[in-house]
Amino acid sequence: xxxxxxxxxxxxxxxxxxxxxxxxxxxxxxxxxxxxxxxxxxxxxxxxxxxxxxxxxxxxxxxxxxxxxxxxxxxxxxxxxxxxxxxxxxxxxxxxxxxxxxxxxxxxxxxxxxxxxxxxxxxxxxxxxxxxxxxxxxxxxxxxxxxxxxxxxxxxxxxxxxxxxxxxxxxxxxxxxxxxxxxxxxxxxxxxxxxxxxxxxxxxxxxxxxxxxxxxxxxxxxxxxxxxxxxxxxxxxxxxxxxxxxxxxxxxxxxxxxxxxxxxxxxxxxxxxxxxxxxxxxxxxxxxxxxxxxxxxxxxxxxxxxxxxxxxxxxxxxxxxxxxxxxxxxxxxxxxxxxxxxxxxxxxxxxxxx
Numbered sequence: 523x524x525x526x527x528x529x530x531x532x533x534x535x536x537x538x539x540x541x542x543x544x545x546x547x548x549x550x551x552x553x554x555x556x557x558x559x560x561x562x563x564x565x566x567x568x569x570x571x572x573x574x575x576x577x578x579x580x581x582x583x584x585x586x587x588x589x590x591x592x593x594x595x596x597x598x599x600x601x602x603x604x605x606x607x608x609x610x611x612x613x614x615x616x617x618x619x620x621x622x623x624x625x626x627x628x629x630x631x632x633x634x635x636x637x638x639x640x641x642x643x644x645x646x647x648x649x650x651x652x653x654x655x656x657x658x659x660x661x662x663x664x665x666x667x668x669x670x671x672x673x674x675x676x677x678x679x680x681x682x683x684x685x686x687x688x689x690x691x692x693x694x695x696x697x698x699x700x701x702x703x704x705x706x707x708x709x710x711x712x713x714x715x716x717x718x719x720x721x722x723x724x725x726x727x728x729x730x731x732x733x734x735x736x737x738x739x740x741x742x743x744x745x746x747x748x749x750x751x752x753x754x755x756x757x758x759x760x761x762x763x764x765x766x767x768x769x770x771x772x773x774x775x776x777x778x779x780x781x782x783x784x785x786x787x788x789x790x791x792x793x794x795x796x797x798x799x800x801x802x803x804x805x806x807x808x809x810x811x812x813x814x815x816x817x818x819x820x821x822x823x824x825x826x827x828x829x830x831x832x833x834x835x836x837x838x839x840x841x842x843x844x845x846x847x848x849x850x851x852x853x854x855x856x857x858x859x860x861x862x863x864x865x866x867x868x869x870x871x872x873x874x875x876x
Contacts, residue, residue: 528844540630540639554603561606568608568845570852574859575610575867579810579832580735580762582666582698586610586852587867588823591814591835592670592701592739596647598656605665608848613835614653615670616703619688621649622674625708632841633778638787638816639838640780641769644708645672650692657696669693670739672703672712679711686724687731694732702728705741705768707784713741718755725759735762735810742767742793742815746800753801753809763810765835766801767794787838791816795826799874802830806872818847820854827855828873 535543554561575586589611590604596615604612624646631640647653653669660667671693673685686702693700702724704715715721721738728736738756740749753764769784776789794815802811806829813826814835823834839847855867864870 528846532842532844536632536634539628540632541627544630548600551600551603554600554606561603564606564845565608568849569605570608570849570856572852572856574856574865575852577832577866577868580699584610584666584833587827587831587833587855588848588851589613589666589668589812589833589835590840591837592616592668592703593641593643594837594840598653598660601656601660601665601667602663607840607845608852609836610852611666611668611698611833613668613670613701614656614697615647615701616645616672616706617647617650617653617669617689618645618672618674619650619677619685619692620674621652622646622676629783631780631783633776633785633787633789635778636776636787636789637839637842638776638785638789639841640783640785642708642780642783644675645706650689654692654696657693666699667697668699668701668737669697670701670703672706672709675709679714682715683720683723683727687727690728690731690736694734697734699735699737699762700728700732701737701739701765703739703768705739707741707769707771716740716744716752718752721752721756722759725756725761729760737761737763737765737810737812739765739768742770742790742797743772744797746797749797749801750804753805757805757809761809763812763832764801764805765812765814766798767815770794786815787842788816788818791818791822795822795829798826798831799829802872803875806830806875817851818843820851820858823851823855824858824870827867827870830872830875832868832871 625644671689813831
């Protein structure tokens with residue numbers, strides 16, 4: 523699919539409700555396992571593999587560092603299609619213990635003037651048992667998979683630890699890593715769990731349940747020192763790494779925003795980078811860092827890498843640019859690494875702090 527043909531498809535899909543458009547696009551991704559020749563064609567077109575980009579992190583091989591962020595594949599239905607779009611890994615979910623419908627519609631909005639997305643989805647998903655069955659279908663699929671988990675909306679804050687315990691026990695032998703999501707703005711009280719006591723209790727418990735690498739995903743709206751303190755608490759309690767950042771609830775970034783939900787895409791780019799940079803300065807070399815938020819170009823990705831990111835993730839900018847963007851980021855990274863004299867991406871990670 524060329525950029526021109528994706529733009530044609532985008533123009534059609536942008537004429538319908540964004541959630542409907544997502545479902546329509548999802549039909550094609552679901553069909554990928556049943557159309558191997560088409561899948562191979564797209565993978566040959568978009569997937570970039572190079573010795574310069576290849577890494578082994580937590581005993582998992584990543585052919586390239588560009589992954590799909592959580593929220594796109596909430597129920598693990600598109601896993602096998604992701605390499606065909608060029609992604610080096612995927613993160614599924616957010617998944618909750620019990621199925622839930624999420625918030626009332628409309629809950630997904632395009633901020634087209636700002637090349638951004640605003641969502642108030644509310645962890646709509648089919649539940650942990652469904653996701654476990656989905657993962658069983660790809661058990662022998664040699665591709666890195668992260669599992670993003672969160673509490674049910676109706677679970678009281680003082681019982682949230684039990685939801686995460688259930689999820690950790692469910693997925694302790696699945697995928698390649700697990701992400702603790704307490705940073706979505708669309709589940710009431712969830713961000714209140716971004717405190718050192720809860721994080722320490724959670725990761726202490728997690729270590730007793732599974733040996734899977736467990737990451738903490740944080741919001742971009744925290745003060746830098748608060749974020750650093752929270753991340754340090756997570757790492758000290760056993761977290762394998764940090765993912766920064768989730769969506770923002772700073773509606774002052776645009777006059778086009780709704781007064782609810784979280785904003786992602788170009789509008790969060792600088793906000794996400796600045797917080798990630800602060801975290802990277804403190805935690806690079808102590809843990810694995812993954813950066814997400816408005817990344818659109820190889821230059822965007824490279825400055826996150828130099829600030830300490832071993833991996834990056836994309837979601838909203840994929841909607842605006844299509845899979846050619848993933849290829850261009852990876853190919854651009856190769857050229858940037860060569861220009862700086864690096865033989866592997868690992869040498870560039872954290873270069874700002876070396």
